[in-house]
Amino acid sequence: MIHILHLLGTVLGWLTIVVAALGVVYLTAAALVFRRYFAAATPAPARHEAVTLVKPLYGDEPRLSDNLASFIAQDHAGPIQLLCGIQRHDDPAIAVVEALKAAHPDAQIDLVIDGTIHGASGKLSNLINMEPLIRHDVVVLSDSDIAVAPDYLAQILRALDQPKTGLVSCVYAGRGDTGFWSHFGAAGVSYQFMLGLVFGVANKLATPCMGSTIAMTRETLRRIGGFTRFSDKLADDYAMGEAVRELGLEIAVPAMLVDHAFDEISFAALWRHELRWGATVRDVAFWPYVGIIIGLPLPVAILSMLYWPTVGLILCALAVVARLVVVRTVNATVGRRIAPLWMALAHDGMSFAIYIASFFVRSVDWRGATLTMKTEGRIVAAHKIQNAEQRA
Known part of the structure; x- marks a missing residue:
C-alpha cells in the first residue's frame, strides 16, 4: 500500500509539473494569437x-x-x-x-x-x-x-x-x-x-x-x-x-x-x-472542459511545489510572467485596463477552486431560482421536483 501511494504521489507530482509547464506555453501563445486575431x-x-x-x-x-x-x-x-x-x-x-x-x-x-x-x-x-x-x-x-x-x-x-x-x-x-x-x-x-x-x-x-x-x-x-x-x-x-x-x-x-x-x-x-x-460548460462539453486546466498554470505550479519545490517555484515565476503578458495584451486590445495583474492572479486561484467544485455540482442558482441539471443539458426547477416527489 505504501508503495502504491508513493507511486501515485510521483505520478501526480509529475502531472502537475507537466500541466503547469504546458500552461505557461499556452498562455504565451494565446496572448500572441489574441493580438493577431483582433x-x-x-x-x-x-x-x-x-x-x-x-x-x-x-x-x-x-x-x-x-x-x-x-x-x-x-x-x-x-x-x-x-x-x-x-x-x-x-x-x-x-x-x-x-x-x-x-x-x-x-x-x-x-x-x-x-x-x-x-x-x-x-x-x-x-x-x-x-x-x-x-x-x-x-x-x-x-x-x-x-x-x-x-x-x-x-x-x-x-x-x-x-x-x-x-x-x-x-x-x-x-x-x-x-x-x-x-x-x-x-x-x-x-x-x-x-x-x-x-x-x-x-x-x-x-x-x-x-x-x-x-x-x-x-x-x-x-x-x-x-x-x-x-x-x-x-x-x-x-x-x-x-x-x-x-x-x-x-x-x-x-x-x-x-x-x-x-x-x-x-x-x-x-x-x-x-x-x-463552470457546471454548464462541463455538461455540454465535458472533455474540452477537463482540458481548460491548462489555462491555470499558477495554481497547478503551486501544487507542484509539494512534489519538487525548486521546479515548482520556477514554474510559479514563469506563470506570473505569462499572465502579465496576457493582461497587457488584452488591455491593449480592449483599449482600457480591465483589472490589475494581482487581481488576475488571484482570480486564477478562484477559477481553480471553481473548476474542482464544478465536477460535483448537480444544481445551480439562476436569478434566485434553484435549477437541477439533468441529462443532455436539460434543467428542472426545484419546485417542480418537489411537486413530483409529493405526487409520488
Missing part, C-alpha cells in the same frame, strides 16, 4: 437591413439604460426594432425601458410584459413570449448585460452574409460595474475565458455560440424550432448553436469585442455565477 479586424460599412434586437430583461442592473442605449446608437441606415421582454409588472426594468423610449422618441422600442411560463428557464419563457412580436427578418438576441460599439450591427450583418453562415456570435470582455467583486469577475472573463475562446476560434478548434450575441434570420430561427425548443435548456445559447449546425449551417465569430457587465457585490454572488458557468 489586429486583423477591418471596418464594416453601414447597412440598410431591417433588424430586430431582442432583449430579455430582469431587474434594474446598474448600467442597464446605458447598455440598451448602445444598441440604439448604431451606425445603421435601416430600421431597428428594440424588443424588450419583462415577466413581472413590478419589475424595475420597466421604468428603465420607458425612460429610454422618452429619451429616444424616434426609436422603435417595444416592450412586452408577460409572465407566462413555458419551461424551467425563465429567460426562455421571456423570449418565447416576445417571439410573436419580432418584426424584421434579421434577429439579434443578446443578454441585458451586454454593451456594444456603434459598428456592432455592421460587423454582425457582414459576418451573417458569408456563405453557409447561419448564426453569428461575439467574443466579450468583462466590465466591472459595482466595485471590487464585479471587477474581480471581469478579470476572470477577460484574462482567462476570453483568451481561451479566441484561441479556439482563431485555430478553428471551436465555433461557440454565446448569449453575448446570437444573430440569425427569422427563417433560421423558425427552422430550428423557435425559442420554444430550448425552454428547458440551461445552456440555451449552446443548444441554439448546435441546432443551427444540425441544419448544415456554420457559426461565425467576427473579430469584434462587446462588453459584458458584471454587477456582483459579494464573493458569494460571484461564486454562484461562475460555478453555474
Whole structure:
C-alpha cells in the first residue's frame, strides 16, 4: 500500500509539473494569437437591413439604460426594432425601458410584459413570449448585460452574409460595474475565458455560440424550432448553436469585442455565477472542459511545489510572467485596463477552486431560482421536483 501511494504521489507530482509547464506555453501563445486575431479586424460599412434586437430583461442592473442605449446608437441606415421582454409588472426594468423610449422618441422600442411560463428557464419563457412580436427578418438576441460599439450591427450583418453562415456570435470582455467583486469577475472573463475562446476560434478548434450575441434570420430561427425548443435548456445559447449546425449551417465569430457587465457585490454572488458557468460548460462539453486546466498554470505550479519545490517555484515565476503578458495584451486590445495583474492572479486561484467544485455540482442558482441539471443539458426547477416527489 505504501508503495502504491508513493507511486501515485510521483505520478501526480509529475502531472502537475507537466500541466503547469504546458500552461505557461499556452498562455504565451494565446496572448500572441489574441493580438493577431483582433489586429486583423477591418471596418464594416453601414447597412440598410431591417433588424430586430431582442432583449430579455430582469431587474434594474446598474448600467442597464446605458447598455440598451448602445444598441440604439448604431451606425445603421435601416430600421431597428428594440424588443424588450419583462415577466413581472413590478419589475424595475420597466421604468428603465420607458425612460429610454422618452429619451429616444424616434426609436422603435417595444416592450412586452408577460409572465407566462413555458419551461424551467425563465429567460426562455421571456423570449418565447416576445417571439410573436419580432418584426424584421434579421434577429439579434443578446443578454441585458451586454454593451456594444456603434459598428456592432455592421460587423454582425457582414459576418451573417458569408456563405453557409447561419448564426453569428461575439467574443466579450468583462466590465466591472459595482466595485471590487464585479471587477474581480471581469478579470476572470477577460484574462482567462476570453483568451481561451479566441484561441479556439482563431485555430478553428471551436465555433461557440454565446448569449453575448446570437444573430440569425427569422427563417433560421423558425427552422430550428423557435425559442420554444430550448425552454428547458440551461445552456440555451449552446443548444441554439448546435441546432443551427444540425441544419448544415456554420457559426461565425467576427473579430469584434462587446462588453459584458458584471454587477456582483459579494464573493458569494460571484461564486454562484461562475460555478453555474463552470457546471454548464462541463455538461455540454465535458472533455474540452477537463482540458481548460491548462489555462491555470499558477495554481497547478503551486501544487507542484509539494512534489519538487525548486521546479515548482520556477514554474510559479514563469506563470506570473505569462499572465502579465496576457493582461497587457488584452488591455491593449480592449483599449482600457480591465483589472490589475494581482487581481488576475488571484482570480486564477478562484477559477481553480471553481473548476474542482464544478465536477460535483448537480444544481445551480439562476436569478434566485434553484435549477437541477439533468441529462443532455436539460434543467428542472426545484419546485417542480418537489411537486413530483409529493405526487409520488
